[in-house]
Amino acid sequence: MKIKVIHGPNLNMLGIREVNIYGPMKLDDINKNLQNVAKQNGFEIEFFQSNHEGDIVDAIQESLEDGTNAILINPAALTHTSVSIRDAIAAVKLPVIEVHMTNVAAREDFRQKSMISDIVAGTITGLGPLSYHLGLVGLMEILNQIKRAQEIQQAQAQKGN
Numbered sequence: 001m002k003i004k005v006i007h008g009p010n011l012n013m014l015g016i017r018e019v020n021i022y023g024p025m026k027l028d029d030i031n032k033n034l035q036n037v038a039k040q041n042g043f044e045i046e047f048f049q050s051n052h053e054g055d056i057v058d059a060i061q062e063s064l065e066d067g068t069n070a071i072l073i074n075p076a077a078l079t080h081t082s083v084s085i086r087d088a089i090a091a092v093k094l095p096v097i098e099v100h101m102t103n104v105a106a107r108e109d110f111r112q113k114s115m116i117s118d119i120v121a122g123t124i125t126g127l128g129p130l131s132y133h134l135g136l137v138g139l140m141e142i143l144n145q146i147k148r149a150q151e152i153q154q155a156q157a158q159k160g161n
């Protein structure tokens, strides 16, 4: 099963940008850690970062055709503004977890609103790179539960035949 990790604008600058807020870790290192955790648990993982809203919408839509089973997303600043990312998430109907490095609830007023929190499976904020790690663990658990439910259904259907 495949999980797609989507990083929004300016997250390519982690480790350089506002290190006092976002910490010293680079995006590549966050991705490497996620890759290791996914691999250890038998999941495929794919990474996508863009500074462009439409490209993120495309990446979400393409999930329906490229074998993605779930999405881990940090839409960054677009969290607070993007109706099109919200609509794309609603359209694909895949399990999605929203993550933020910082505790957005403790930051500026304009960061208080997330356009996607009410349509995702869950949101993890404020734990730095650990937000991504826990988000991934959550998605793997959700996918394992879906798989178990499907296996039970199949076994029951076979019994019925």
Ligand code: DQA
Pocket: 009, 010, 011, 074, 075, 076, 077, 078, 079, 099, 100, 101, 102, 103, 104, 111
């Ligand atoms: C962020 C929080 C957003 O408000 C901000 O625009 C970001 C990163 C976070 O991970 O804490 O770029 O999503």
